[in-house]
């Protein structure tokens with residue numbers, strides 16, 4: 001079974017999707033869980049998105065065929081790293097595969113995880129201690145890990161503000177808190193902000209103080225969150241921008257960034273397989289130590305279940321469950 005993008009959202013189809021040219025040599029993985037990302041939400045509701053595409057890039061599954069690799073084999077639980085950097089461009093050669101202009105990805109250039117079966121290159125399979133849905137968060141957590149590397153010296157920062165209380169905001173807040181910072185989360189819906197704070201060991205932002213560092217973790221067709229990050233960061237501080245702003249131009253108040261001499265760093269995804277600083281691998285290792293149940297909600301692989309979860313304020317991260325969900 002798989003869910004295909006069509007003119008009016010998702011359609012459930014019985015059978016196996018067409019993997020096309022990509023996938024012939026790649027390893028078959030039976031999908032157990034696939035997280036629903038903000039970018040999936042965006043494409044679901046974009047009338048110009050490619051019909052027939054199978055979205056989903058946050059896959060946990062089980063290797064479904066013998067692999068002569070030594071690292072993983074049939075029956076092993078794995079997280080599938082969605083990004084395939086080229087490995088040879090200037091960025092890749094400098095361990096900045098997050099900036100590879102030639103990379104392709106699961107759920108975009110190849111069949112994604114809204115399918116009971118996916119195919120991925122063997123180097124993109126990361127062995128897991130168990131087949132658990134928490135590892136569906138490896139992709140957003142890898143972005144958070146990359147965001148932290150935007151800060152030159154976190155050890156001299158006393159406090160930090162995370163603007164955004166979604167999955168990315170909550171994960172980033174927790175990483176900053178584990179680094180010893182006093183962390184506040186700014187969000188718009190009290191219930192969701194509280195949930196992010198409880199998960200992260202942070203407090204809701206009171207709206208009136210400044211911080212040494214800030215992370216913008218919302219993006220979209222608005223600039224308020226960027227302005228908040230600029231206005232609430234102390235002089236000489238650093239702002240990491242992880243949100244995706246799809247418009248080329250947005251009216252935004254940027255003067256505070258100049259006045260305060262802020263260092264503003266764009267964080268574009270993360271470093272993956274083959275990179276000397278593999279954010280995805282580090283995210284998988286960290287998740288084995290965390291419970292993410294406060295953030296994750298399992299949903300059935302049905303179009304309505306996914307749509308409903310995306311609109312539900314009680315849900316931070318919907319995870320589509322192809323497996324029973326009893327792990």
Ligand SMILES: [Zn+2]
Nearest residue numbers: 037058139140
């Ligand atoms: Zn994602």
Ligand SMILES: [Zn+2]
Nearest residue numbers: 086089092100
């Ligand atoms: Zn490259």
